[in-house]
Amino acid sequence: xxxxxxxxxxxxxxxxxxxxxxxxxxxxxxxxxxxxxxxxxxxxxxxxxxxxxxxxxxxxxxxxxxxxxxxxxxxxxxxxxxxxxxxxxxxxxxxxxxxxxxxxxxxxxxxxxxxxxxxxxxxxxxxxxxxxxxxxxxxxxxxxxxxxxxxxxxxxxxxxxxxxxxxxxxxxxxxxxxxxxxxxxxxxxxxxxxxxxxxxxxxxxxxxxxxxxxxxxxxxxxxxxxxxxxxxxxxxxxxxxxxxxxxxxxxx
Amino acid sequence: xxxxxxxxxxxxxxxxxxxxxxxxxxxxxxxxxxxxxxxxxxxxxxxxxxxxxxxxxxxxxxxxxxxxxxxxxxxxxxxxxxxxxxxxxxxxxxxxxxxxxxxxxxxxxxxxxxxxxxxxxxxxxxxxxxxxxxxxxxxxxxxxxxxxxxxxxxxxxxxxxxxxxxxxxxxxxx
Numbered sequence: 001x002x003x004x005x006x007x008x009x010x011x012x013x014x015x016x017x018x019x020x021x022x023x024x025x026x027x028x029x030x031x032x033x034x035x036x037x038x039x040x041x042x043x044x045x046x047x048x049x050x051x052x053x054x055x056x057x058x059x060x061x062x063x064x065x066x067x068x069x070x071x072x073x074x075x076x077x078x079x080x081x082x083x084x085x086x087x088x089x090x091x092x093x094x095x096x097x098x099x100x101x102x103x104x105x106x107x108x109x110x111x112x113x114x115x116x117x118x119x120x121x122x123x124x125x126x127x128x129x130x131x132x133x134x135x136x137x138x139x140x141x142x143x144x145x146x147x148x149x150x151x152x153x154x155x156x157x158x159x160x161x162x163x164x165x166x167x168x169x170x171x172x173x174x175x176x177x178x179x180x181x182x183x184x185x186x187x188x189x190x191x192x193x194x195x196x197x198x199x200x201x202x203x204x205x206x207x208x209x210x211x212x213x214x215x216x217x218x219x220x221x222x223x224x225x226x227x228x229x230x231x232x233x234x235x236x237x238x239x240x241x242x243x244x245x246x247x248x249x250x251x252x
Numbered sequence: 253x254x255x256x257x258x259x260x261x262x263x264x265x266x267x268x269x270x271x272x273x274x275x276x277x278x279x280x281x282x283x284x285x286x287x288x289x290x291x292x293x294x295x296x297x298x299x300x301x302x303x304x305x306x307x308x309x310x311x312x313x314x315x316x317x318x319x320x321x322x323x324x325x326x327x328x329x330x331x332x333x334x335x336x337x338x339x340x341x342x343x344x345x346x347x348x349x350x351x352x353x354x355x356x357x358x359x360x361x362x363x364x365x366x367x368x369x370x371x372x373x374x375x376x377x378x379x380x381x382x383x384x385x386x387x388x389x390x391x392x393x394x395x396x397x398x399x400x401x402x403x404x405x406x407x408x409x410x411x412x413x414x415x416x417x418x419x420x421x422x423x424x425x426x
Contacts, residue, residue: 010406013413017384019391048413051420052385055366061271065285069267072289073260073296212265237388239308 006037120215127233137173159185167247196234203229277319291318309393377412
């Protein structure tokens, strides 16, 4: 298979995959401006991605597999771990009481139950809607002290606003959104070229550690902290979204 | 026991990714589950030497090796792989990379299912595409998992995407 007649094809693909740094990207842009083959190749890259995104091709581990795996890992241990069925998921995992102690480290274990599918869909829709040109932020500011007061009088609660620029997730603004029958705060962060949305609304429940989910190619992480329910939504890799949540939870 | 829970904390968040890769490499639900269990037990054994950098790539590398072992063992036994749709062309998925993948794809023209198109890509192209587009891994992680140089990862990815885009275009997609 040829490179379709342009020696920059793989570089173009690297740009498409977000693998180029700013200088490489700029150098490529000069070439691309006058290259019809690059234009066609870019269409090919987008067509392949669109085709993959249209179909639900991701295969998830079944609860049965989780259970079988738990049993098998137990059997590999010399000492059978004691079970403490304090929560619904622990017996299913069968990995023993040690997990409870390691709960702090065990951040992303839980998978959001399918009953929340409608909410996941609504969150992703809101995120995608916001990505349309000019819709991302109603208040554009990298200053948390500008963004936070902007919500005053627009919501019946005061959302926590934090800037994570130092951690590589700069705040770029905020907006109002409407989810599950109520107005919510949406904070916009940036990571590389990827926008991250953080939707916030009040939740009287106890603090809950993050759960992750995936919907239509987007990653979502939900947690509860200080009386707020928080949802991070983005097309960044899950590792990076986990890092974002980790940093957000710990930021002052 | 301390090591047990530490292992669970590192490995289990990547169980879906592990299963997804195993499922795409073996083409079979049962075999994928077996491969994942095998890989997780292996990972638990190696865990004391794991240094903490990028657990997902580490787990996927072990899963990938276990899946290749399973696929090769099956091929050696000449048992018929379980194709999702029970078609005669299931072996195409394991085709020698030198074989002409276009021909294999054209056979699926009537069937616009992306699932079928992806399943019929040569295994090297398929794993690269799955790791990039479904797992959204960076090139360097894909290179590490598949044991291929960066340049090879890039050209495989490009071939896989062109085949897929071409096949999707040939099918009567709107």
